Amino acid sequence: MFQAVSGRPAANRVDSRANLLIGTESMQTNPIKQTLQAGGTSLGTFVFEFNSNGIARIASAAGAAFALYDMEHTGWSVETINRLISTTPRSEIAPIVRVPATEYHFVARVLDMGAMGVMVPMCESAEQAERLVSYAKYPPVGRRGAAFNIAHDDYQAQDVAGYMQRANQEGLLIAQIETRSGLEEVEQIAAVDGIDVLWIGQTDLTSSLDIPFQFDHPDYHAAIDKVVAACNKHGKVAGFMPLAMDEAKSMMQRGFRMIAYSGDLWIYQQSLRAALKELKAQESL
Numbered sequence: 001m002f003q004a005v006s007g008r009p010a011a012n013r014v015d016s017r018a019n020l021l022i023g024t025e026s027m028q029t030n031p032i033k034q035t036l037q038a039g040g041t042s043l044g045t046f047v048f049e050f051n052s053n054g055i056a057r058i059a060s061a062a063g064a065a066f067a068l069y070d071m072e073h074t075g076w077s078v079e080t081i082n083r084l085i086s087t088t089p090r091s092e093i094a095p096i097v098r099v100p101a102t103e104y105h106f107v108a109r110v111l112d113m114g115a116m117g118v119m120v121p122m123c124e125s126a127e128q129a130e131r132l133v134s135y136a137k138y139p140p141v142g143r144r145g146a147a148f149n150i151a152h153d154d155y156q157a158q159d160v161a162g163y164m165q166r167a168n169q170e171g172l173l174i175a176q177i178e179t180r181s182g183l184e185e186v187e188q189i190a191a192v193d194g195i196d197v198l199w200i201g202q203t204d205l206t207s208s209l210d211i212p213f214q215f216d217h218p219d220y221h222a223a224i225d226k227v228v229a230a231c232n233k234h235g236k237v238a239g240f241m242p243l244a245m246d247e248a249k250s251m252m253q254r255g256f257r258m259i260a261y262s263g264d265l266w267i268y269q270q271s272l273r274a275a276l277k278e279l280k281a282q283e284s285l
Helices: 010-028 031-037 055-061 078-086 104-113 126-136 160-170 180-184 186-190 202-208 218-234 245-253 264-283
Strands: 042-047 066-070 094-098 117-120 172-177 197-200 237-240 256-263
Touching: 031 042, 031 094, 031 172, 031 256, 042 055, 042 264, 055 066, 066 078, 066 256, 078 094, 078 104, 094 172, 104 117, 104 126, 117 126, 126 172, 126 186, 172 180, 172 186, 180 186, 180 202, 180 218, 186 197, 186 218, 197 218, 202 218, 218 237, 245 256, 256 264
Parallel strands: 042 066, 042 256, 066 094, 094 117, 117 172, 172 197, 197 237, 237 256
Antiparallel strands: none
């Protein structure tokens, strides 16, 4: 797709273009990916319920490095995700989207909206992981369609070739390991170039292993160890969404370096429940 250009004189257009590219370089840097590649830990949260214009800024003010917007279990449309991404201050907090399936029309569209990362659920093979990479990367690495001067580049003029190369480097790709088949193929999935994070979906994984919600079961802990070992072997990062602080600390000790602490609805509900319980106890004194 051709990018739009203004009707200004050529010399002015070149000068303006150069100035815009300075800002674009900064915008395209993905701090989450940089942190993980440097061996650090990135902490954020999931967003399932509160699709308000302020949710990303609230999470950022709390110290979250990323907001992971869910399309798999929420029923949110691409229009809702578009608004959430557009109200996310990307210089402060990275918007990541879990799409409902490994399909081009989900992956490429959320990236064009400005998502800085994509998660796919139930990744079960290297071929599926390779499709994610293909859908998310521009040629020659993948087949992502080229459109510029739109949301993902802040509507700014681009050095297109340089931008495409940088976008391929900076986009964060997350494959969820949450089925028996995915666990059996985890070595092959981890070996796929372009995949950055293997993320355990604990509820689906235990269900697939015929031990639903048995998070103390030895088969579940063996699965965790297998995923972490595959990550370490192939230079990937292990990711997880803990629902409690003890679980978060335990997973970090076991080698997980991308942590989405709980989700908006549970954080709100747990905090409110604890406060109301304390107030009711005070009332009875």
